[in-house]
Amino acid sequence: MIIKSNFIFTKDKDEFTIEENKYITVEDGKIKEIKDDCDKEYIDYSDKFMIPSFVNLHTHAPQFLNRGLGYDYELLPWLNKYTFVTESKYKDIEFARKYHEKFVDDLIRNGSLNSVIFGTIHRKSDNILIDLLKKRKVFSYVGKVNMTMNSPEYLVESKKESIDETIKFVEENKDERVKPIITPRFAISVDSDTLKKLSDIAIENNLPIQSHLDENLDEVKTVSELFEDDNYASVYYNRNLLGKTKTIMAHCIYMNDKEIKLMQNPNVFIAHCPRSNMNLKSGIAPIKKYLDLGINVGLGTDVSGGNNESMLEEIRASIQVSKLYSIYVDKNTKPIKSSEAFYMATKGGGKFFGKVGSFEKGYDFNALLIDDKNIVFDRNIDLLDRINAFIYSADDRNIVKRFVLGEEIY
């Protein structure tokens, strides 16, 4: 397949790479080359532009129904009053089938064609979520959540059940495109034994791990009371849950220097969720600093801490909060540039999946076709302005086609 269009991506976080009026050749779903000329048949999208599809590194499928609810509370009471109650309903697999389908549709509508998703503790419902994602052909990781302590009686597992169900979940899911991910909810919800056993499962099966880390000061304090480890990150690290296999830690707002050291590992990714961090009054993560240290950072919508599945709103929020950070928290930290935010939403998070999130040779051709005529109108605007205008003022209606491995989906 050859497509003629304008290709905008971030090979490097510091600037957009813009290939204007070029021809991209896709073979077996991967990008073979971008050329100036073409003497074969091609599809012509040269009035529009294409970008790598978004990589959503952190969201909770069973919280889709809670978008916008409970934001008068901070993390821990919000979990107890809103989140856990809703998640417990996903024990009912018919309930799960109905609403996970809405979630998956919304995820794809918003352009996230590679996603890393929390399910619930309910293996069978998580399997339904996996089936729905397979049917829609989007690359994803789904976690069966583990919760063995400090959880309400209607949403908790015994240690044995938690491990047994996780092993079954891993055995049941061997698909190439939609894969399992080991998912201890966070240190508060999972006992030390179970944490260790989960890392054994991850390492044996070479599976990635996801959890939450340093999101909220009360959470950090609670973890320090529950565990004797030096700090929150080391609770995971000391139990082989941070970086032995690929690992995503959501939030990472309140990290000390020792913790930051532990994150400086090519296997470790931070999922930055700036809207969630505002909604739950958590704070602003020092993302510019992490990027400058070479730590992997991607973006996550974190529904329903985040208020909807829009990666575009998340991208702009990541820039906006970084400006407030540089005014109110640390004047020496520069704000995030739009290219850096775009990079996090594509290639930065994409690294978690492999060669994903860019239009370089060998990368998966997971892409969005953008029609920006309601922004550009009839004006002759350069592509750098067009990508910035798109980032800041567009929504999913501007995404007119979605491709996974070169195949149009949705």
Add this chain to the structure above:
Amino acid sequence: MIIKSNFIFTKDKDEFTIEENKYITVEDGKIKEIKDDCDKEYIDYSDKFMIPSFVNLHTHAPQFLNRGLGYDYELLPWLNKYTFVTESKYKDIEFARKYHEKFVDDLIRNGSLNSVIFGTIHRKSDNILIDLLKKRKVFSYVGKVNMTMNSPEYLVESKKESIDETIKFVEENKDERVKPIITPRFAISVDSDTLKKLSDIAIENNLPIQSHLDENLDEVKTVSELFEDDNYASVYYNRNLLGKTKTIMAHCIYMNDKEIKLMQNPNVFIAHCPRSNMNLKSGIAPIKKYLDLGINVGLGTDVSGGNNESMLEEIRASIQVSKLYSIYVDKNTKPIKSSEAFYMATKGGGKFFGKVGSFEKGYDFNALLIDDKNIVFDRNIDLLDRINAFIYSADDRNIVKRFVLGEEIY
């Protein structure tokens, strides 16, 4: 006209007033009553809900084409490098006709049916904007902008021209629904004589005034170098431009106590534009404090400091930044509640227009019909959750009808 629906509004900023399954009677465009029963013919929207339409207290029509551009700069360089260049193009009235039409359409699409708008210095183009707004039947104020100093040669007026054109503009526009507003750009752009003469015009014609105030620290410093007045607010106050007639001041981030005192006047309104204030790295205005002092506050999208015309995104941003304010600036200031944000976007800004922005008796029936089935699905959710979910996760597609004085428009 009688409509059966669920009516959600904020009589008071501290809580939503919810009239479930009620009948509203509209006479001559105004609300007569809301009743429990009805024995006459009515329109049935009981599967949806209605809210007062949004009041957009501050936006710039000629910056519509710049959405998303130049946010690597702060206010003053951004004005010089991006804004002024684009505004100067509106000297061409055919250019203005074409793009002001797009702007007006976008404004209404986003549910702003009462708006206060900056034009440019070009009277004829501003008149075109007024005509477009009249045709679409939305209540609005349009300002012919005054700029007599510290402005580029391609976007500046002589003192005489500035006043003469303003007088003509006022004489030409006597419509009841779309009215002129006196609009000195900001103290940096307008000399002291012209400021005084503009207030004479405002007072003689009983016209309101709009400008910018305390948006950015470099701006505040520049004003203090240009004027000998005690502070930025008093530059306006001492020239009868703050509160003699109804006045909107956009931003008000960096106010000292003396300035805040000047704002405590029932004629004075603050237009809070939190997204613009992030995009241009201006800061966070202490809005909760202003609300508690009884100062009038409304919301403004402030395109193109603000990145699009979505009042919904502005509402959520107003809550989000208030949470960051309470973490990083003043721990004693509480965040804004969703009812307060909604109030600012409706009744708070609506006061500038009169009885606007609420569903109380005697108020203009300017309203939006909301279809939230892509949020609620088939669940039985109470209306308080529905309004919060709407505020946080909806967009203009959820607005399915728009009414001005009881008449459906758009």
